[in-house]
Amino acid sequence: MTYSEYATTDENGAIKTQILSYDTDTKKIKTVFQFDYTAQYPLGFYDKPNQLVYYTQRVGTDKDHGDQIFVKDLLSEKNTQLTDNLFAVNYIIPSGDQLFFVANVKGEQAIRLGAVDLNSMEMTLWGDDDILVEAITLDQNNKKIYASAYSLKERQYNLAHQDGPVGQNNFKMPTYTIYETDYNLKEKTKLFSNNYWIRMLMNKEGHVIAFGDKKYNQGQVPSMVVDYDTGNKTISLSKWGTTRLQRGEANYSYDGSKIYAIAVVKNERGLFEYDVKSNQFTALFTPTAGFINNIQVVRGF
Structure with missing residues (x-):
């Protein structure tokens, strides 16, 4: 988890972000690293x-700046900057000798999936200048990446051609497509498309799970859940009938019996464990002082 809070009680003071680790076996949380x-x-x-x-972290001046990706070796204390051409970053997920990310590259409007080779430090980008990647999930066993993405041009057109009375939300959702690509970012296979805001992707053995909403920020309306069987290439649809899972990179446990996600349960926001069979939520970390920015579920260690 990344977790941010004020360094002092002064709300005008500096905010520190911590990287926290929750171990599902020991059920303990520890602070791994802290940065500005x-x-x-x-x-x-x-x-x-x-x-x-x-x-x-942000790098640059007020006139020319961007958020870049760094890596810190906790044993040697060595700190390395991995990128220098990004403006905003939405995902970072290392796997093997590659670091995958979703980011806006300086000079582009697109939001791309990309990878940095951690040996050569070379960067590879997936997609084009019309793509906006919303969410990704990695199948590390089969070295596949699944991405939810849509067209920048279609979104701009839909914004400019809304129907109905002024002041009402008449925005037509652009077509979101779920793509499959490999770790080399060479493939671009379309799995399915829908006019829903596909805001979150998860995966378990042989399945990609997509959460979608008809409109943005419909907190009280159940999300549509698309279960795509990667072997049979079939789709099943259902509605998420319990507490809404927030954006923040939720995913299944290794055996698929639990989902770890950010949610708001009984007015408490935090990291929860959801039991797939019993439909029960268990609070793991619900801070009152700071804020969980995002999580990543790391399986198999």
Whole structure:
């Protein structure tokens, strides 16, 4: 988790972001790393086996700046900047010798999926200048990436051609498409499309799970859940009938019996464990002073 709070009781003071690790076996949380909250959207990822932390920070001047990705070696204390051409970063997920990210590259309007080779430091980008990637999930066993994305041009057209009375929300949702690509970012296979805001992706053995809403920020309306079977290439639809899962990179446990997600349960916002069979939520971390920015579920360690 990345978790931000004021460094002192002075609300005009500095905000610090911590990378926290929750171990599902020991049920303990520990602080792994702390850094200054300078990015537009602070992200963090703890690579426990290699004792590395990845995080984002603002680099540059007031006139020319952007959020860049860094890696800190917790054993040697060495800090390395991995990117220099990004403006805003929405995801960072390392896997093997690659770091995958979703970001806006300086000079573009697109939001791209990309990868940094951690050996050569070369960057690869997926998509084009018309793509806006909303969410991703990695299938690390099969080295596949699934991305929810839509057209920038279609969104701009829909904004300019809303129907109905002025002042009402008549925005037609652009077509969101779920793509599959490989770790080399060479593939671009379309799995399915829908005029829903597909805001979150999860995966479990042989399945990609997409959460979608008809409109933005419909907090009281159940999300549509699309279950795509990657083997049979079939789709089943249902409605999420319990507490809404917030954006923040939710995902299944290794055995698929639990979902770890950010949610608001009984007016408490935090990290929750959701039991798939019993439909019960268990609070794991519900801070009152700070704010959980996002989480990543790391499986198999």
